[in-house]
Amino acid sequence: MELNQYAFGIDIGGTNTKIGLFDQDGKLLGFKKMPTLKEVSPAEFVERLSQESEMLLQSIGTIVLGDSRIVGVGVGAPMANYFTGRVEFAPNLGWRDVPLKKLFEDFFKCPAVIENDANLAAIGEKKWGSGKNLNDMVLVTLGTGVGTGLILEGKLYRGHDALGAEGGHILIPHSKNRPCSCGGINHLESYLSSKGIQQTIKEMTNQDWSVEELGEHFHQGETIAINVINQIAQELASGLATMGVLFGPQAFILGGGVSKLGDSFNKILKNKLEEVIHFSLRGKIAIITATLSSDKGAVYGGAAHIFDEVNK
Numbered sequence: 160m161e162l163n164q165y166a167f168g169i170d171i172g173g174t175n176t177k178i179g180l181f182d183q184d185g186k187l188l189g190f191k192k193m194p195t196l197k198e199v200s201p202a203e204f205v206e207r208l209s210q211e212s213e214m215l216l217q218s219i220g221t222i223v224l225g226d227s228r229i230v231g232v233g234v235g236a237p238m239a240n241y242f243t244g245r246v247e248f249a250p251n252l253g254w255r256d257v258p259l260k261k262l263f264e265d266f267f268k269c270p271a272v273i274e275n276d277a278n279l280a281a282i283g284e285k286k287w288g289s290g291k292n293l294n295d296m297v298l299v300t301l302g303t304g305v306g307t308g309l310i311l312e313g314k315l316y317r318g319h320d321a322l323g324a325e326g327g328h329i330l331i332p333h334s335k336n337r338p339c340s341c342g343g344i345n346h347l348e349s350y351l352s353s354k355g356i357q358q359t360i361k362e363m364t365n366q367d368w369s370v371e372e373l374g375e376h377f378h379q380g381e382t383i384a385i386n387v388i389n390q391i392a393q394e395l396a397s398g399l400a401t402m403g404v405l406f407g408p409q410a411f412i413l414g415g416g417v418s419k420l421g422d423s424f425n426k427i428l429k430n431k432l433e434e435v436i437h438f439s440l441r442g443k444i445a446i447i448t449a450t451l452s453s454d455k456g457a458v459y460g461g462a463a464h465i466f467d468e469v470n471k
């Protein structure tokens with residue numbers, strides 16, 4: 160690879176969009192966070208992103224979009240289909256049948272790939288983060304929703320038509336019947352999304368703590384916070400046990416807000432997992448915190464993906 164290549168990683172979320180400019184070693188050279196504009200057309204929004212990206216380029220020197228040193232842009236968006244390059248329907252954004260890959264290629268004047276954000280985070284961890292030496296791993300992002308990215312035999316697994324790898328919607332056994340954002344009942348996301356965790360906190364403590372506040376009370380050793388942590392660890396362990404027996408990963412990598420709970424949470428989770436996982440896998444799957452960033456995982460992953468794509 161020639162020296163000084165650059166790529167953009169862009170994560171389009173329901174509320175905010177993040178843009179990162181990277182070099183080929185995964186060094187973040189520039190970053191910008193802006194609201195996701197839903198009142199304009201997708202084309203106008205991508206044009207705005209290209210203008211913001213051009214400004215990031217100017218901060219590193221005299222380089223403009225279209226320069227051959229820019230290898231491409233990797234974009235994360237809800238319901239993004241890598242194979243078709245389109246977003247068929249994304250209710251959060253109000254998008255229907257958007258040719259997202261083509262819009263990025265037109266406005267950024269370089270190759271583009273699109274994926275869902277958890278897939279990107281998995282690719283990023285594999286190339287530059289905790290998953291560097293792993294061939295089989297499941298990345299679990301615990302944020303507004305629960306996403307999973309599967310690296311199997313060294314490669315991202317998407318399923319037919321990019322419809323697989325949606326571990327957030329695994330059914331978990333539970334005494335409650337809590338709805339999921341998708342309309343299902345008792346999915347992993349019903350309990351492990353930020354909203355799900357906050358609901359559990361409310362039910363168990365009658366407090367309105369955020370996930371961060373739960374973490375603070377937990378680290379101070381408060382019994383009620385420890386009880387909540389045990390409960391959510393048990394719910395997460397149920398989901399991981401199912402994924403474990405299906406994919407036999409070397410590790411689960413946890414990203415997103417909950418990953419900030421750190422090693423003490425991972426230890427509790429590991430113990431719960433050992434209790435429920437199939438005996439053949441006991442003691443064999445590590446639980447690791449994502450290292451790239453709890454809130455920029457898909458941005459790193461977008462750049463990692465396009466570097467891999469153009470150099471394969």
Ligand SMILES: [Zn+2]
Pocket residue numbers: 327328339340341342343346348
């Ligand atoms: Zn669901």
